Amino acid sequence: MLTVDDEVAGSFTLFAAEKDFFDAERLNLLTEMVSDVCFALSNFEKEARRRQAEERLRVSEEAIRLNSSAVEASANGIVIFAHTAQGWGIIHANPAFERITGYSLQEATGQSPDLLVQTDREQMGVQEITAALREQREGNAILRNYRKDGTLFWNDLSIAPVRNDQGEVTHFVGILNDITDRKQYEEQLERQNNHDELTGLANRNRLKERTELAIAFAQRHRGAVAVLYLDLDHFKRINDSLGHAFGDSILCAVAERIGQQLRERDTAARIGGDDFVIVLSDLSSPQEVMLVADRIRQNIARPITLQNHELSLAVSIGVSMYPQDGDDYDTLLRNADAAMYRAKEAGRNGLYFYTADLNTQALRKLELEASLRYALERDELLLHYQPLLNLSTNALTDVEALIRWRSDDGTLISPLDFIPLAEETGLIVPIGQWVLRTACQQVRQWQKEGVALRVAVNLSARQFRDDQLVHIVQQALEESGLPPRLLKLEITESTVMQNAEQAARTLAELKALGVSLSVDDFGTGYSSLAYLRRFPIDQLKIDRSFVQDIMLHPDSAAIVRSIIGLARNLRMQTVGEGVETVEQREFLRVAGCDLMQGYLFSRPLSATDLIALVRKHQASQPG
Known part of the structure; x- marks a missing residue:
């Protein structure tokens, strides 16, 4: 039998016509020949395996070189994390990472994954990346990140685990994609679609959306919503006498003063000309509306000095309330508009509720406040x-x-x-x-x-x-x-x-x-x-x-x-x-x-x- 490394590789067979031809001497000679052939086969096999190993090594080294070149040449930032006693830390970053973040490899090495988040940790994306690291799985999130100089950039971050032969996660690879330009474009589109170009307040689209959200919240929690329709009294005179550019500046000043009196959950919108609408959400009583409306009237009435002119403005305000005056956006806006015209008919610079009983309460409240100020x-x-x-x-x-x-x-x-x-x-x-x-x-x-x-x-x-x-x-x-x-x-x-x-x-x-x-x-x-x-x-x-x-x-x-x-x-x-x-x-x-x-x-x-x-x-x- 021919064997290579104790495994049967073939057989060596001889036939003789004469009986007892294979004597002891010839058998020894045959055995020696089989041994030589086995030795030759073994050397041939080892040489073949060596050449295969060398080829695999060459291919592997080439792949590593290509991968390394690809990482270094990538336009996306690539960062590699290793697990240490202190947690995950950066061990390598490519040139794109340095270009995007402003941090050199030396500065980044040893830093935690929080390096670019800094103190802005209250983001949904931070929770996703943290969970992916903890659960040793892939993760993706869009994050607000900060460069070395403190400037903001938007990062579409993907991370993936790297496992060893035993299946244990030893490293994470992170890919940074700077999408700041895309986000700015999206924000620009959002502003165009949802905000008034002149004042920066909400436009009709956003107003309708926010009003419907406020109504839905009030329905679930049995609350109230107020829609205030504001119209500046005699604003046409300003445009006619001082020009539309001057009037636009006045509208911007009014928008700013309105915003100063609102909570974060409220909405202020300009829906055209000198017409403004305010949505007050999550109200406990109509009295809150009276107080906010009165503050807005007083704030708008403060003199505005602009281009050597000092103007004092007055505003008429109409109010409709959910649920008593309507249960949808269109009805509430229409009724607030009607109430505003009643305020103008009553002498301007006033507040008028669509529901008559609330007008009585509002008048009583305002009179009581005025008297209390002098008590x-x-x-x-x-x-x-x-x-x-x-x-x-x-x-x-x-x-x-x-x-x-x-x-x-x-x-x-x-x-x-x-x-x-x-x-x-x-x-x-x-x-x-x-x-x-x-x-x-x-x-x-x-x-x-x-x-x-x-x-x-x-x-x-x-x-x-x-x-x-x-x-x-x-x-x-x-x-x-x-x-x-x-x-x-x-x-x-x-x-x-x-x-x-x-x-x-x-x-x-x-x-x-x-x-x-x-x-x-x-x-x-x-x-x-x-x-x-x-x-x-x-x-x-x-x-x-x-x-x-x-x-x-x-x-x-x-x-x-x-x-x-x-x-x-x-x-x-x-x-x-x-x-x-x-x-x-x-x-x-x-x-x-x-x-x-x-x-x-x-x-x-x-x-x-x-x-x-x-x-x-x-x-x-x-x-």
């Missing part, structure tokens, strides 16, 4: 004081200052009507400062007359966010001469929890002044006990809704007991608000509540009547 100047605001009774000792040592407004016609306006309006317009800040100063002065005067009472003053959410609050409180104490221990500041639970970290800092600064701090309407919000322990609170006021139900609903009674127990454990005083019956008072007393406040003992009184009540009560006490 401080006209001394129409006054304070009443409601006493708090100690349930253990029956002593009267605390009062709460409550604002009242008596208008110039003598009508007493409820705080429920004007306090929300003051919050919305920002008037709550000067009004709140007046309340604080007046209460401190009054209590100081009572102290001089021999009656020491601690006064509670409510702080609104807007006041509490004012970075001048601590200075204002300190100034009120110093100007009045009132000892800080006789001032208590009340903040609602929801206000405190809006920004708990900031609230903790503000409360600590107020506490350092020596005043007391109380959380009003406690139990109606979502206080975290962890935060409550950190706040330097002295008192919790149990909301009246729980107090009024304690004799009717076991759940309310249990909540009140829990609040009292919580306050006791945190060494805080408790006040039961809205106490109107003897049964409510006795429940609070037995439960361990410290103070009560409500009509059972006294309504809010004028300063004169309050001090009379205090003296009468003190005189009735034994000893």
